[in-house]
Amino acid sequence: xxxxxxxxxxxxxxVDERLPVFTYLDHEYNQFPMPKNLNxxxxxxxxxxxxxxxxxxxxxxxxxxxxxxxSMAFESVERIMRDVxxxxxxxxxxxxxxxxxxIVVYIHVFRGLYFGSYKAPRELLWMLGVVIILxxxxxxxxxxxxxxxxxxxxxxxxxxxxxxxxxxxxxxIVTWLWGGFSxxxxxxxxxxxxxxxxxxxxxxxxxxxxxxxxITGSNNPTGxxxxxxxxxxxxxxxxxAKDSVGLVLFLxxxxxxxxxxxxxxxxxxxxxxxxxxxxxxHIVPEWYFLPFYAILRAVPDNFIxxxxxxxxxxxxxxxxxxxxxxxIVLFFLPxxxxxxVRSARYRPVYKWFFWVFLADCLLLGYIGSxxxxxxxxxxxxxxxxxxxxxxxxxxxxxxxxxxxxxxPTSISEPVLKENS
Amino acid sequence: MADEVQxxxxxxxxxxxxxxxxxxxxxxxxxxxxxxAWPIIDSMNPAADVLALSSIEVDLSPIQEGQSVTVKWRGKxxxxxxxxxxxxxxxxxVKAGDLVDPQPDEERVQQPEWLIxxxxxxxxxxxxxxxxxxxxxxxFGGWFxxxxxxxxxxxxxxxxxxxxxxxxxxxxxxLDDSTVRIG
Numbered sequence: 001x002x003x004x005x006x007x008x009x010x011x012x013x014x015v016d017e018r019l020p021v022f023t024y025l026d027h028e029y030n031q032f033p034m035p036k037n038l039n040x041x042x043x044x045x046x047x048x049x050x051x052x053x054x055x056x057x058x059x060x061x062x063x064x065x066x067x068x069x070x071s072m073a074f075e076s077v078e079r080i081m082r083d084v085x086x087x088x089x090x091x092x093x094x095x096x097x098x099x100x101x102x103i104v105v106y107i108h109v110f111r112g113l114y115f116g117s118y119k120a121p122r123e124l125l126w127m128l129g130v131v132i133i134l135x136x137x138x139x140x141x142x143x144x145x146x147x148x149x150x151x152x153x154x155x156x157x158x159x160x161x162x163x164x165x166x167x168x169x170x171x172x173i174v175t176w177l178w179g180g181f182s183x184x185x186x187x188x189x190x191x192x193x194x195x196x197x198x199x200x201x202x203x204x205x206x207x208x209x210x211x212x213x214x215i216t217g218s219n220n221p222t223g224x225x226x227x228x229x230x231x232x233x234x235x236x237x238x239x240x241a242k243d244s245v246g247l248v249l250f251l252x253x254x255x256x257x258x259x260x261x262x263x264x265x266x267x268x269x270x271x272x273x274x275x276x277x278x279x280x281x282h283i284v285p286e287w288y289f290l291p292f293y294a295i296l297r298a299v300p301d302n303f304i305x306x307x308x309x310x311x312x313x314x315x316x317x318x319x320x321x322x323x324x325x326x327x328i329v330l331f332f333l334p335x336x337x338x339x340x341v342r343s344a345r346y347r348p349v350y351k352w353f354f355w356v357f358l359a360d361c362l363l364l365g366y367i368g369s370x371x372x373x374x375x376x377x378x379x380x381x382x383x384x385x386x387x388x389x390x391x392x393x394x395x396x397x398x399x400x401x402x403x404x405x406x407x408p409t410s411i412s413e414p415v416l417k418e419n420s
Numbered sequence: 421m422a423d424e425v426q427x428x429x430x431x432x433x434x435x436x437x438x439x440x441x442x443x444x445x446x447x448x449x450x451x452x453x454x455x456x457a458w459p460i461i462d463s464m465n466p467a468a469d470v471l472a473l474s475s476i477e478v479d480l481s482p483i484q485e486g487q488s489v490t491v492k493w494r495g496k497x498x499x500x501x502x503x504x505x506x507x508x509x510x511x512x513x514v515k516a517g518d519l520v521d522p523q524p525d526e527e528r529v530q531q532p533e534w535l536i537x538x539x540x541x542x543x544x545x546x547x548x549x550x551x552x553x554x555x556x557x558x559x560f561g562g563w564f565x566x567x568x569x570x571x572x573x574x575x576x577x578x579x580x581x582x583x584x585x586x587x588x589x590x591x592x593x594x595l596d597d598s599t600v601r602i603g
Contacts, residue, residue: 064463065467079467079469085459085465086459086460086462089459090459090460090463244445
């Protein structure tokens with residue numbers, strides 16, 4: 001940032017001398033040194049930011065057509081689908097965009113877990129990422145309520161009722177969230193206002209996340225620090241090109257859902273208008289919440305109460321704590337992982353635990369989609385126990401016991417070795 | 421362009437080939453962005469339910485000679501006046517060449533008796549007075565816009581004041597002697 005770039009265009013130069021935006025862009029997106037060994041798993045951050053922009057653009061257009069009132073919301077969404085020019089396209093992009101956003105971000109997170117991108121000096125970068133996930137979840141939940149279908153209504157009811165688990169003030173908080181005595185018009189109105197607000201907060205935090213990664217520089221598949229200019233290539237054209245390839249492939253997948261299976265991720269019940277007098281027989285959250293939903297339901301009745309002799313915490317509260325804890329624990333990961341080696345390529349034991357953890361998350365997702373009965377209950381409890389054990393036991397202990405493979409002395413070394 | 425693609429790299433270090441690829445990529449990206457921009461822009465155009473309400477039918481039988489009614493069409497008032505023979509004569513007595521927005525009365529009506537106008541002042545969009553009895557009709561016996569003082573005659577033409585154009589005549593057809601479809 002210290003050295004200014006010289007521009008030939010006099011207008012650009014005039015602006016840049018007064019506000020160095022072009023110097024910034026040149027430094028951060030043109031010359032910016034990137035580790036030259038990044039693989040395609042490093043595409044997903046860029047993909048996520050593209051989806052965020054798509055969501056904001058389509059969301060603003062939808063907001064121009066949507067009516068946040070209990071007697072008109074459902075019909076206004078149907079009007080968007082039938083009467084508004086390309087309304088079906090905007091809504092299907094927005095609907096499937098939510099799922100695409102979570103797919104891309106979850107892959108981004110697991111890439112970070114595999115290659116140790118959360119370790120020093122990238123702890124704050126990682127924590128900002130966890131904030132982004134929390135904001136995404138809140139935004140997605142609020143948005144899902146707006147069409148005012150059966151799943152919207154009952155999802156809103158169930159999720160807001162989670163807050164009733166808070167001791168002493170829980171019921172008061174739930175009434176406050178609702179603006180009444182049930183999920184109703186005041187709730188819908190504020191959810192719409194917040195759903196419009198949160199993406200802009202999200203955008204700002206993504207901005208911080210990007211600034212932070214440009215301070216430390218990207219991690220890379222070896223996890224070894226960049227040591228010399230020999231280890232890097234400039235962002236443009238190398239990663240603008242690589243990101244573009246990934247973006248085109250990603251847009252194929254995205255478009256395939258939008259045009260050929262637009263309701264694949266949705267619930268048919270949400271095309272039934274909200275009815276406060278009848279709950280659908282089987283309520284499930286959107287797929288991206290399923291693992292957390294499984295954790296919420298995993299805590300057995302009175303388990304904690306009997307165990308700790310602590311009557312304030314009942315099963316409901318314990319479930320809620322476990323569900324939020326499943327995300328909050330990520331904040332502490334940079335310090336829970338005691339290994340000095342970043343990349344799982346050089347951690348022979350952690351590598352296996354990584355795949356076990358991924359399988360555990362997928363299993364939790366499956367359990368979350370199933371009714372809480374029979375074997376599903378026990379599998380869900382075991383998977384939940386492993387989820388927390390992975391962070392609270394495996395990460396700290398593995399760092400002490402595991403013998404990592406010898407690290408390459410630089411990013412270029414393994415490449416040069418392979419080719420010699 | 422095709423020649424450039426086939427230019428062997430040895431000829432010019434691949435610079436031309438790289439520039440071609442660069443421009444082609446940008447071009448495809450620009451086409452894609454434009455293709456995505458259109459649905460976004462078009463979504464703000466009138467939707468099907470709005471267009472479905474864009475024509476109305478009006479029953480003219482209750483309107484007596486010398487009376488006016490106002491109907492709402494596309495969110496705007498439409499003035500329908502059954503003119504008296506005096507009003508028709510007054511409108512036709514004026515030489516079109518003397519007007520701000522020259523147009524003979526014959527071009528502004530399909531049947532001389534029925535004057536149908538969009539009741540929006542062509543200055544800045546206010547609704548002129550003169551539809552109800554007792555309202556000012558301006559110096560020319562038609563309509564008077566209270567916002568900035570435009571006077572319209574019995575053919576709805578601007579005669580005095582800041583408005584640049586005559587009151588618009590909407591598209592309409594007489595379905596029969598007593599029914600008109602506007603729009």
